[in-house]
Amino acid sequence: MASFAPKAGCPMCGIVATASHTTPNSPRTPVFPPGSTQAEVLWRDDNFTAYREKANPVSSRGHIIVAFNLHVPSIYALSSSDLPLLANIRNLATRLLASSVPAATPVTPSTAPPPVPLEGLSSQFRIGFITPPFKDNKIPVTDHLHAHAFIGPADLAGWWRGVAYGPLAWYAIEDLIAEIRESTTNNRIKSGYENRVRAPIDMVPSAGARAGRADGLETTEPSIANLDLQVEDGEGGVSTSSASTSSQSRNLLSSQSQIPHLRV
Numbered sequence: 001m002a003s004f005a006p007k008a009g010c011p012m013c014g015i016v017a018t019a020s021h022t023t024p025n026s027p028r029t030p031v032f033p034p035g036s037t038q039a040e041v042l043w044r045d046d047n048f049t050a051y052r053e054k055a056n057p058v059s060s061r062g063h064i065i066v067a068f069n070l071h072v073p074s075i076y077a078l079s080s081s082d083l084p085l086l087a088n089i090r091n092l093a094t095r096l097l098a099s100s101v102p103a104a105t106p107v108t109p110s111t112a113p114p115p116v117p118l119e120g121l122s123s124q125f126r127i128g129f130i131t132p133p134f135k136d137n138k139i140p141v142t143d144h145l146h147a148h149a150f151i152g153p154a155d156l157a158g159w160w161r162g163v164a165y166g167p168l169a170w171y172a173i174e175d176l177i178a179e180i181r182e183s184t185t186n187n188r189i190k191s192g193y194e195n196r197v198r199a200p201i202d203m204v205p206s207a208g209a210r211a212g213r214a215d216g217l218e219t220t221e222p223s224i225a226n227l228d229l230q231v232e233d234g235e236g237g238v239s240t241s242s243a244s245t246s247s248q249s250r251n252l253l254s255s256q257s258q259i260p261h262l263r264v
Contacts, residue, residue: 004070004077004224012067012144015051019044020069042096046226047085050096056138058165061151062100065139066093070224072145075129075176080184080211081223083177087205090173093127093149101151124152126165127173134169137161147173181208 006013019041042064043050050066057063066089072078078086127149135142138161154165163169181187181201185208201207212218 004072007071007144010071010141010144012141012146013071015041016049016067016069019049019051043092048089048092050092052100053139056136057150058136058148058154058157058161059150059152060155062097063148063150064093064096064100065146065148067144067146068224071143072224073143074132074145075171077145077224079221079223080180081209081220082225083180083207083209084205085223085225086173086177086180087202089147090127090177093147093173094122094125097125097149097151098122126150126152126154126170129171129173129176130164130169131171134164136164184208184211 006017040052040054041049042052047069048066049069050064053063053065127147129145129147130136132142136148148165154162157165187201209223210218210220212220
């Protein structure tokens with residue numbers, strides 16, 4: 001996509017370019033320009049490159065960055081058709097954070113508290129975006145969209161850097177997904193569930209991705225995603241459609257210019 005072509009001098013584009021020479025999900029250590037940070041790539045596919053922030057993490061328990069492979073300038077360049085991408089970021093980041101937690105070991109003193117179970121730990125996962133004009137002054141990339149994922153609290157951020165991860169600048173990915181779905185489906189998704197992470201609609205990553213008018217005319221904008229998107233389940237697995245299924249789906253979508261009319 002020409003409008004999201006790599007930008008010379010962009011640190012995120014440099015990481016994506018370096019990781020593209022490796023096989024998917026192959027560890028690699030690309031570098032930022034001299035004087036900046038280094039990162040260990042944890043995951044790469046056709047849409048994202050995820051790496052561990054080791055030089056300037058905001059949490060001592062783990063900090064991962066998921067960068068778009070395309071030079072997407074901000075979340076405002078996304079449309080409802082990119083909902084599967086956002087769901088994939090959330091699930092991928094959840095899986096990578098969970099895998100970074102060391103296995104529980106027996107505690108010697110009988111008075112020591114037991115380790116936090118993984119189910120409870122996942123509630124401490126924070127995944128989202130820093131919205132302009134705010135930025136993380138240790139990772140000052142503002143024009144290449146990337147999500148931050150860390151295990152709270154942000155104990156290494158400090159008060160000034162912590163502003164970027166606070167309510168003033170932080171846009172949780174759950175809120176972004178829910179607000180887009182509410183705008184396209186007219187359903188109470190953000191405010192309809194106390195525990196929105198386990199809402200039934202999340203079982204369908206593409207829910208709310210298509211938009212249309214009351215007369216049946218579809219107004220869905222093209223997605224920036226690679227057509228052969230691998231859907232993360234967030235629990236250590238990736239479901240990949242077969243080539244024939246993907247081809248059939250693309251042919252079906254390309255032949256549908258309108259949402260079918262309902263007859264009653």
